[in-house]
Amino acid sequence: MLVTEQEQLKAELQELATRHGRRRDALLPMVQEVQRRHGHVSSYAMQVIADLLDIHPVEVHSVVSFYSFLSARPLGRFVIRVCRTISCDMAGKDRVARQLENDLKIKFGETTPDGQFTLEWANCLGMCDQGPAILVNEQVFTGVTPEQVHGILEQCRRRFSAHALAQTAEHAV
């Protein structure tokens, strides 16, 4: 990581600590925000958060490693979580999962080489009456069929291009 990137992250974390209060109970909201923005909570981020909250970095690591939505290694821009619990299982989640693997050319737990997609299993997403359900970042899809998988991935790709385009335009101004 470049020094400037580190400084930027540090400033960001300081701002977060000010917003949430420099107390232990601010830890989860802070790491959740870092995860959302950066796709993971790096060792460097853990160290800075620990300093800000006056706790040992191992404490931060132990929290990050406990929760399945937090990750110390970088996840893709789009994290696809497939519900594997019983009702979605009975509704045919295996075929949806297989098609995701086929279209993304990765296995569960892996990230595409371009850093766009990560495939993960999730336990009950609470969509049991309309499975199979998948969660793509903060958006839920229900009644997913293997045939629909391609369209869902394309929708993510388009959203990313639109976002990248907007950023380029912003820089140009």
Add this chain to the structure above:
Amino acid sequence: MISSRRGNFTFNGIAPEAGLKAALQKGRAGVIGELSASGLKGRGGAGFPTGVKWNLAAAAKSDVKYVVCNADEGEPGTFKDRVILSDFAPLVFEGMTIGGWAIGAKKGVLYLRGEYIYLRPHLEKVLAERRKQNLLGTKILGKDGFDFDIGIRMGSGAYVCGEETALIESLEGHRGEPRNRPPFPVDTGFQNKPTIVNNVETLTWAACILSKGAAWFKKIGTDKSAGLKLYSVSGDCTRPGVYEFPLGITVAKLLGEVGGENAKAVQVGGASGRCVPASEFARTLAFEDVPTGGSIIVFGPQRDMLRVARNFMDFFVEESCGQCTPCREGNVKLLEGLELLEEGRCSMRYLRELCALGETMAVASKCGLGQSSPTAFLSIVQHFQDELMGRMHGR
């Protein structure tokens, strides 16, 4: 996503803020008296009497107290709280506010599971509206000295955080590892202050009870299981979704309503609940018979019950917090046993040993997760042993 609601919901007909206004009129003791008289028990699954919980927290001596709404709905097959939060959020917050008034708390927290993050913008909007209407904030509805506000905190994908002390640990910025109880949260809760932790549905019924009166609620249901309940129905039935029925309804009647008459078994209470075979469909869904947090999963005639048991054990191996040995090691052993059954290599003697292990886990585990994780295994082995044994796979 389509709406999961099926049939009529009492929540629809409740006048806004009628419960909160009645609560302020009745006074703190009056609110707790009304709840106790209603017979309302916790709708998250554990079934602790709500009036008793609130009374203990109200009696606890402290300047600072908290109301926590447990919206960490993670039990497999349960999605009623998602429906309540989407469609009846004002009633949930009203219930929390009534709780704050009753126990003397100034702060409420709604702990929303990470999987439901898409509900957050809507919930924040409802909170903002309530602040504008002076239903939250200082001097609520002009009542001197009644200050209360609610914040939302997110979970991050950990089933065990639905256990109230694990939830509190999580709120405090720790791993979601359950605490020893006692002391209970009503005495030593969030930040070691008296705290009531109530399920979303429980708080919503509390608001209804204050609005419609304890007598209305008490006369529905059975003696020991008063009132109405939401059921999340999924699996092999023609009309899955969330239904409102009185407690005490038989499994058979419920199956008729949801179009699951030809089921061979029903899982009541999710992964931590028990499997009820067709021969026992006359049993009732009630705290004194088959208790449930509302998860009903229907298994049709073709379902492989070994695959069902396996799915539940995979779940618990993954979601055990790993803190205590019976749960951490026991669930792995039960899963390995199911793998032996899949391979057709499990002796009857070993299966019985595993059942004994399950019974040990139920008494020796530290929290509700480990105590209830063998239930599905034990009930499926009990009722479907013939289906499980002597598999020919891989031979």
